[in-house]
Amino acid sequence: xxxxxxxxxxxxxxxxxxxxxxxxxxDDDKGWDDLIFDIGALREKYPDNSELGSIRHxxxxxxxxxxxxxxxxxxxxxxxxx
Numbered sequence: 001x002x003x004x005x006x007x008x009x010x011x012x013x014x015x016x017x018x019x020x021x022x023x024x025x026x027d028d029d030k031g032w033d034d035l036i037f038d039i040g041a042l043r044e045k046y047p048d049n050s051e052l053g054s055i056r057h058x059x060x061x062x063x064x065x066x067x068x069x070x071x072x073x074x075x076x077x078x079x080x081x082x
Contacts, residue, residue, distance in 0.1 A: 004051075007051075007052060008052065008055070011046060011052050011055060011056055011059070012059070014042060014045070014046075015042075015056075015059045015060065015063060018035075018038055018039070018042065018060070018063055019063045019066070019067075021038070022034075022035050022038075022063075022067055023066070023067060023070070024067075024070055024071070025067045025070065025071045027071075035064070035067070039060055039064075042056060042060060043056070
């Protein structure tokens with residue numbers, strides 16, 4: 001396995017751990033604060049200017065969108081009316 005593929009695999013594993021850790025997102029601000037902290041750690045590990053930075057960005061966005069949708073579904077809110 002090439003070094004590039006190993007790094008990409010590690011990124012996917014890190015994203016999976018992030019998703020698993022916060023799904024479902026706790027019903028409080030601390031859950032969001034902790035998520036943001038962990039996203040910052042991933043950003044340091046895979047900086048925007050690195051070869052994996054843009055991939056990290058898109059994968060984190062997908063996780064956050066999923067968590068956000070599930071969070072509002074669980075609270076029975078229409079987030080478009082908030």
